[in-house]
Amino acid sequence: CCCSVYYHYCEHIVEVIRNQEFLLLPADDILKLLASDDLNVPEEETIFHALMMWVKYDMQKRCSDLSKLLSYIRLPLLPPQLLADLENNALFKDDLECQKLILEAMKYHLLPERRPLMQSPRTKPRKSTVGALYAVGGMDANKGATTIEKYDLRTNTWAQAGVMNGRRLQFGVAVIDDKLYVVGGRDGLKTLNTVECYDSKTKTWTALPPMSTHRHGLGKPDHR
Numbered sequence: 001c002c003c004s005v006y007y008h009y010c011e012h013i014v015e016v017i018r019n020q021e022f023l024l025l026p027a028d029d030i031l032k033l034l035a036s037d038d039l040n041v042p043e044e045e046t047i048f049h050a051l052m053m054w055v056k057y058d059m060q061k062r063c064s065d066l067s068k069l070l071s072y073i074r075l076p077l078l079p080p081q082l083l084a085d086l087e088n089n090a091l092f093k094d095d096l097e098c099q100k101l102i103l104e105a106m107k108y109h110l111l112p113e114r115r116p117l118m119q120s121p122r123t124k125p126r127k128s129t130v131g132a133l134y135a136v137g138g139m140d141a142n143k144g145a146t147t148i149e150k151y152d153l154r155t156n157t158w159a160q161a162g163v164m165n166g167r168r169l170q171f172g173v174a175v176i177d178d179k180l181y182v183v184g185g186r187d188g189l190k191t192l193n194t195v196e197c198y199d200s201k202t203k204t205w206t207a208l209p210p211m212s213t214h215r216h217g218l219g220k221p222d223h224r
Helices: 003-011 027-034 044-057 059-070 080-086 096-110 112-117
Strands: 133-136 147-152 157-163 172-176 179-183 195-199 204-208
Touching (some): 133 172
Antiparallel strands (some): 133 147, 172 179, 195 204
């Protein structure tokens, strides 16, 4: 791929893989895409299924490239249920290198305590799949910001993602199911007990039941 085409493919890969142009790409171009940390995919499963479609489009010629290309899929980051199904998949059954890659990925899930020793390029998430960093409210030159800014690791850029309903300092914030929860804090005059939820997709705030206690400088647990 030339640079501009390669950038287009990385940026719009979800749309590209739906079109025949993807199925007609040569193996070298597929490899270059799979090796990229900058593929704009929601999860690794998307690009795995794209590779399977590409191979099946011309199995007779492309199966010989499968193990090499599969080594650029972050298999350890695929759901364990999918990995279990791959073990007996006819495409991989007689390919020793593919079996090794699948086994490596299954061990990553089965032995979480050993993951620090199992790090490789295949365990490194693509930038688009790691989520985003939010900077919410806090102190600014005007003694209280109301803006929400979002950092995108893949593009290395900050963008305004929304605005809070009012000034808040020393509050708690958490992300659950892609929604931002803002809890308590101070508005500059008093300690708050209010709780609000921000949906970045609809750019709307929803007021939730207030806490029974007014709090600022609070901690909040991570949600998993």
